[in-house]
Amino acid sequence: MRIDIAFISAPICRQPLRSASLEIGAIAEFEGIVRAQENGAHIEGLHYEAYEGMAKKVMRAIFEGLANEHPCDAVEFIHRLGWVPVGESSLYIRVQSKHRGPAFGFLQECINRMKKDAPIWKVNQNE
Amino acid sequence: MRIDIAFISAPICRQPLRSASLEIGAIAEFEGIVRAQENGAHIEGLHYEAYEGMAKKVMRAIFEGLANEHPCDAVEFIHRLGWVPVGESSLYIRVQSKHRGPAFGFLQECINRMKKDAPIWKVNQNE
Numbered sequence: 063m064r065i066d067i068a069f070i071s072a073p074i075c076r077q078p079l080r081s082a083s084l085e086i087g088a089i090a091e092f093e094g095i096v097r098a099q100e101n102g103a104h105i106e107g108l109h110y111e112a113y114e115g116m117a118k119k120v121m122r123a124i125f126e127g128l129a130n131e132h133p134c135d136a137v138e139f140i141h142r143l144g145w146v147p148v149g150e151s152s153l154y155i156r157v158q159s160k161h162r163g164p165a166f167g168f169l170q171e172c173i174n175r176m177k178k179d180a181p182i183w184k185v186n187q188n189e
Numbered sequence: 190m191r192i193d194i195a196f197i198s199a200p201i202c203r204q205p206l207r208s209a210s211l212e213i214g215a216i217a218e219f220e221g222i223v224r225a226q227e228n229g230a231h232i233e234g235l236h237y238e239a240y241e242g243m244a245k246k247v248m249r250a251i252f253e254g255l256a257n258e259h260p261c262d263a264v265e266f267i268h269r270l271g272w273v274p275v276g277e278s279s280l281y282i283r284v285q286s287k288h289r290g291p292a293f294g295f296l297q298e299c300i301n302r303m304k305k306d307a308p309i310w311k312v313n314q315n316e
Contacts, residue, residue, distance in 0.1 A: 081222075081276065084224065084225040084275055084276055085224055085225060085226065086222055086224070087221065087222050087223075087224040088219070088220070088221060088222070089218075089219070089220040089222065090217070090218070090219055091216075091217070091218040091219075091220075092215070092216070092217055092218075092289065092292075092293075093215070093216040093218075094214065094215060094289070095208075095213055095214050095215070095216065096214075097211065097212055097213070097214040097287065098211040098212060099212065148211055149208065149211055160224065162219065162221070162297075162300065165219075166219075166293065166296075166297050169293075170289075170293050173289065
């Protein structure tokens with residue numbers, strides 16, 4: 063499986079797709095956007111921080127661990143750090159697989175595990 | 190919920206996102222690509238046909254029917270018809286929601302129901 067992981071402090075810009083093979087039949091993507099409400103309060107944005115080196119290792123381990131159950135051919139992961147205004151993306155993930163079942167399974171589960179295990183956190187401007 | 194449905198006979202071109210609101214926190218997307226193998230045989234592409242007017246009505250009913258269980262704010266659906274070469278997309282769906290759970294639930298289930306109920310079918314060049 064091809065794995066690309068990036069943490070950036072600029073707006074997320076999707077790259078053109080590099081197809082992993084002619085057997086790819088499904089591309090599933092997720093974009094997480096900062097909402098104008100956080101825990102019921104109005105916010106202008108969120109500040110994201112990470113232990114970047116460790117977060118990359120954790121994300122790679124998550125991706126490799128999911129590959130048996132949800133076989134995929136490529137995953138690209140981009141997380142923005144620093145200040146992210148409302149309406150802009152903090153996270154973008156693209157998964158390529160032969161079939162849509164594994165693509166969706168992998169994508170949803172890697173987000174769940176990221177939130178549980180990766181050293182990435184957010185602070186809103188009211189805190 | 191904003192619903193856009195299109196059947197086109199040209200390559201699928203994603204449009205820039207028009208955000209449904211500042212409360213959108215999740216965008217989930219799916220692209221279905223023609224694979225070089227179909228039922229074990231090597232193919233050069235697939236030919237898609239649809240009863241277009243009926244297919245639009247069925248897809249709209251599917252989307253409206255899913256909105257209670259998986260609340261979403263916008264769905265865009267593009268299905269290509271006619272000849273689609275291997276490596277090119279036959280289907281693109283983008284869903285906007287406040288949260289990722291409903292976005293993924295809506296997206297996966299609308300594909301399942303499309304395959305079951307919509308008058309869209311494929312023919313490969315060997316048939």
